[in-house]
Amino acid sequence: MASSKSSTDEFIKGLWNENPVFVQVLGMCPVLAVSNTAMNALAMGLATAFVLIMSNIVVSSLRSFIPKQVRIATYFLIIATFVTVVDYVIQAVSLDLYKALGAFISLIVVNCLLLGRAEAFASKNTIARSTMDGLGMGIGFAFALFCLGAVREILGNGSLFGASLFHDSFENWVVMILPSGGFFTLAGWLLLFNWLKQRRAKREATTALGLRKEVA
Amino acid sequence: MVDDSLWTIFINASLVNNFVLAYFLGICPFLGVSAKLETASRMGGAVTFVMLVSSICAFGIQTLLVAIDAPYLKLIAFIAVIASTVQLVEMFIKKVSPALFRSLGIFLPLITTNCAILGLALFQTNKGYSFVQCIVYALGAGAGFTLALVLMAGLREKLELAEVPDVTRGTAMALMIAGLLSVTFMGFGGLGG
Numbered sequence: 115m116a117s118s119k120s121s122t123d124e125f126i127k128g129l130w131n132e133n134p135v136f137v138q139v140l141g142m143c144p145v146l147a148v149s150n151t152a153m154n155a156l157a158m159g160l161a162t163a164f165v166l167i168m169s170n171i172v173v174s175s176l177r178s179f180i181p182k183q184v185r186i187a188t189y190f191l192i193i194a195t196f197v198t199v200v201d202y203v204i205q206a207v208s209l210d211l212y213k214a215l216g217a218f219i220s221l222i223v224v225n226c227l228l229l230g231r232a233e234a235f236a237s238k239n240t241i242a243r244s245t246m247d248g249l250g251m252g253i254g255f256a257f258a259l260f261c262l263g264a265v266r267e268i269l270g271n272g273s274l275f276g277a278s279l280f281h282d283s284f285e286n287w288v289v290m291i292l293p294s295g296g297f298f299t300l301a302g303w304l305l306l307f308n309w310l311k312q313r314r315a316k317r318e319a320t321t322a323l324g325l326r327k328e329v330a
Numbered sequence: 331m332v333d334d335s336l337w338t339i340f341i342n343a344s345l346v347n348n349f350v351l352a353y354f355l356g357i358c359p360f361l362g363v364s365a366k367l368e369t370a371s372r373m374g375g376a377v378t379f380v381m382l383v384s385s386i387c388a389f390g391i392q393t394l395l396v397a398i399d400a401p402y403l404k405l406i407a408f409i410a411v412i413a414s415t416v417q418l419v420e421m422f423i424k425k426v427s428p429a430l431f432r433s434l435g436i437f438l439p440l441i442t443t444n445c446a447i448l449g450l451a452l453f454q455t456n457k458g459y460s461f462v463q464c465i466v467y468a469l470g471a472g473a474g475f476t477l478a479l480v481l482m483a484g485l486r487e488k489l490e491l492a493e494v495p496d497v498t499r500g501t502a503m504a505l506m507i508a509g510l511l512s513v514t515f516m517g518f519g520g521l522g523g
Binding site: 147186197 | 402413445447449506512
């Protein structure tokens with residue numbers, strides 16, 4: 115990783131170019147499981163983002179003290195501590211939300227995204243950069259979850275954030291709310307991203323060709 | 331304590347509420363190791379074994395934590411135990427079958443971050459299963475995970491030879507197949523409770 119990169123770049127990359135869900139396909143379990151409504155998806159995304167930012171900060175500030183052999187176990191303990199905090203906070207703030215998310219709040223611990231960022235980024239970079247990285251990745255994750263949740267809720271329930279969108283005659287796509295809908299929606303988003311990537315690659319190839327012709 | 335019969339628990343965990351296709355647990359290995367049939371079934375075996383061991387440990391921890399009145403340590407204790415179990419299994423496999431060890435590669439340590447294992451530990455505590463019920467639940471979940479993985483690997487091996495549009499190659503295709511599999515598994519909804 116080039117050290118000349120500004121911290122803004124670290125922030126931006128998580129949002130789009132290295133979006134944890136659409137590009138890196140990390141942390142799939144909560145993405146599919148709790149994205150049946152936009153509200154659940156957003157809450158889960160923000161909870162994960164919070165844990166990610168905090169664990170990035172702690173891991174990066176302790177990076178010179180953690181022995182290499184037990185680093186993974188240490189990361190797990192740090193992450194588990196913050197997840198326990200989030201778990202109890204959500205339970206205190208909104209019991210309905212807590213019931214809707216269920217065991218998946220605790221399961222943030224095993225989200226590969228958190229461990230991946232701790233190992234690949236926070237353990238090698240300064241606190242400021244790690245914070246920006248956590249912010250970018252966290253917001254990118256929440257954004258992706260929201261994209262999924264919104265599509266599933268609109269098609270499966272005809273509503274967004276509980277507000278009805280369509281006329282009564284709208285037939286709900288029940289399959290979107292069911293587990294299989296999660297797979298289909300995510301597949302759809304990945305297709306869109308693949309298509310965009312391919313189109314850009316093709317365009318870059320043609321401009322490169324055009325430039326070469328001009329030079330010649 | 332729940333008085334579900336052992337058979338109901340097993341069917342429930344393996345088919346009706348399949349960990350992969352209904353609860354979305356363990357998606358990472360499900361997408362990552364399901365390219366070859368042989369690796370998939372071995373991975374299923376390893377995960378089932380870790381599930382069984384960690385389920386027994388989780389039962390012990392839960393009893394202990396309730397006894398000393400410290401439920402907030404649950405998550406930290408569970409993850410520590412699972413991590414060490416995986417380490418143990420890794421050493422065991424390396425000693426017994428180096429070939430299997432090589433073919434599982436990076437995915438063996440990654441069992442630690444397999445949500446299915448932690449999910450199992452959390453669900454069994456939430457449901458308040460007894461010791462025997464826990465073991466059956468773990469076996470059922472493991473069987474369900476292996477089944478999903480093997481089915482997926484079979485489909486993907488066939489798909490290697492098919493001609494699909496460029497955009498759909500890779501994860502997007504795998505997810506669509508998973509969606510279809512998940513629809514199929516919904517058919518088991520009437521079984522068990």
